[in-house]
Amino acid sequence: MSTYNYEVTEEQAKKRIDKLLAEQLEEVSRSQIQLWIEQGHVTVNSKEVKANYKCQAGDNIQWSIPETEPLQVEAENIPLHILYEDADVLVVNKPRGVVVHPSAGHETGTLVNALLHHCNDLSGINGIERPGIVHRIDKDTSGLLVVAKNDYAHIHLSKQLSEKRVERKYEAIVHGAIPHEKGLVEAPIGRDPKDRQRMAVTEKGKPAITHFRVIERFPDYTHIECALETGRTHQIRVHMKYIGYPLLGDPKYGPRKTWDTNGQILHAKKLGFLHPRKKEWMEFETELPEYFTEVLEQIKKTY
Numbered sequence: 001m002s003t004y005n006y007e008v009t010e011e012q013a014k015k016r017i018d019k020l021l022a023e024q025l026e027e028v029s030r031s032q033i034q035l036w037i038e039q040g041h042v043t044v045n046s047k048e049v050k051a052n053y054k055c056q057a058g059d060n061i062q063w064s065i066p067e068t069e070p071l072q073v074e075a076e077n078i079p080l081h082i083l084y085e086d087a088d089v090l091v092v093n094k095p096r097g098v099v100v101h102p103s104a105g106h107e108t109g110t111l112v113n114a115l116l117h118h119c120n121d122l123s124g125i126n127g128i129e130r131p132g133i134v135h136r137i138d139k140d141t142s143g144l145l146v147v148a149k150n151d152y153a154h155i156h157l158s159k160q161l162s163e164k165r166v167e168r169k170y171e172a173i174v175h176g177a178i179p180h181e182k183g184l185v186e187a188p189i190g191r192d193p194k195d196r197q198r199m200a201v202t203e204k205g206k207p208a209i210t211h212f213r214v215i216e217r218f219p220d221y222t223h224i225e226c227a228l229e230t231g232r233t234h235q236i237r238v239h240m241k242y243i244g245y246p247l248l249g250d251p252k253y254g255p256r257k258t259w260d261t262n263g264q265i266l267h268a269k270k271l272g273f274l275h276p277r278k279k280e281w282m283e284f285e286t287e288l289p290e291y292f293t294e295v296l297e298q299i300k301k302t303y
Contacts, residue, residue: 004155008059017044017061018051025158028125036063065125065151073102073131078114083284088153088277089146090119090132093286096142096263101130106139115147122147123154134158135166135231142289143170143268148276156276161231167272168228170236171215171288173265173295174245175255178222182213185239189232198252199234201242208232210239221248221299225269237264248295259295267292 012020018037022030034051036042042063044053055061081093092111099106102113115122115132122132125148132147134157146166148154160166190205192198199205209229216223222245226236234253240246241253248254249261272283288296 003062003064006061006063008055008057008061010057012055013057014054016051017042017049017053017055020055021061021063024162025125025155028158036065041065073112073116074108075116075120076108076113077117078109080114080118082118083144083286084282087121088149089157089275090115090149091144091146091271091282091284094137094142094145094268096140096289096291099139100136100145101133111145119149121149123149123151125151125154125158135161135168137268138234138237138264138266140263141170141266141268142292144271144284144286145268146271146273153276157273160273164229165274167270167283168231168268169270170226170228171267171269171292172224172226172236172240173248173292173299174222174224174240175220175248175258176222176245177217177219178212178214178224178245180214182211183243185210185212185243187239187242189235189238199232199238201238206230206232208235208239210236212240218299218303223296236266261291261295265292265295 006024018030018034021033022028037049037051040048042061044059044061082090083093084091094111099110100112102110112131112133124131132149134146134148134154137143137145146157148157186209187201188203188205189199189208190202192200193202207230211227212224214222215225228235237247237250237253246254247264247266249259250264267288270285272281275282
């Protein structure tokens with residue numbers, strides 16, 4: 001069982017312990033953390049607390065990750081495009097149309113199913129359905145993901161994500177000609193109160209920050225690069241819709257009359273992080289996939 005320590009800062013004082021840990025371990029759900037607390041796997045100053053405990057500056061939080069039960073998700077022989085792999089991490093280029101981890105309606109054919117066939121030494125922090133998964137991208141978004149092969153790597157990568165130290169850059173095509181060369185969207189994202197299947201900019205949402213710059217502009221479309229400071233669900237899709245430039249082909253957040261592209265034109269092109277054990281900065285970049293370049297060519301031919 002792995003044990004970790006964290007000291008509460010002045011800025012974090014008075015926060016609930018379950019909320020604070022959820023912010024530090026960005027891809028571990030708050031409900032999972034509450035279960036750890038209930039089971040006695042989390043202590044403050046060596047004493048067990050409840051999930052609603054208000055942290056004090058200088059508190060020493062210690063949590064132990066319980067041993068996970070044997071993985072029940074089926075390993076499947078699905079090809080993987082791996083850019084890098086060692087004993088701690090694996091960087092993979094996820095193709096469009098592949099779901100990251102099993103869920104209702106997507107029990108097989110996911111990236112996790114493929115990873116389990118490739119290697120069985122994945123971190124267990126996120127349970128039997130999401131082994132190794134530190135961060136996610138949508139089914140119809142392609143691109144780079146880092147996978148943790150053990151709990152040590154997972155904790156360190158999650159901390160980098162929560163502290164905004166992971167570099168994540170995407171390329172996208174949006175509706176409309178963005179007049180300025182670059183911009184910043186800082187707007188909280190949460191569940192859409194009118195539709196729980198969608199996300200939206202809402203006062204009760206979690207902080208979300210997206211930077212963007214124009215790569216190429218057309219009369220009715222713009223090719224952009226987006227850099228994420230935070231990693232909220234559907235963040236780029238929601239933020240670009242919010243400022244009036246929804247992603248081309250986006251069936252959830254785009255206009256009714258958009259291109260029939262089988263999903264949004266969005267690719268996670270660049271990824272950078274500090275290796276959890278080597279403490280070396282690592283950067284990876286992919287070429288734009290064929291579906292993306294084909295749409296770009298069609299747009300260029302139109303004008």
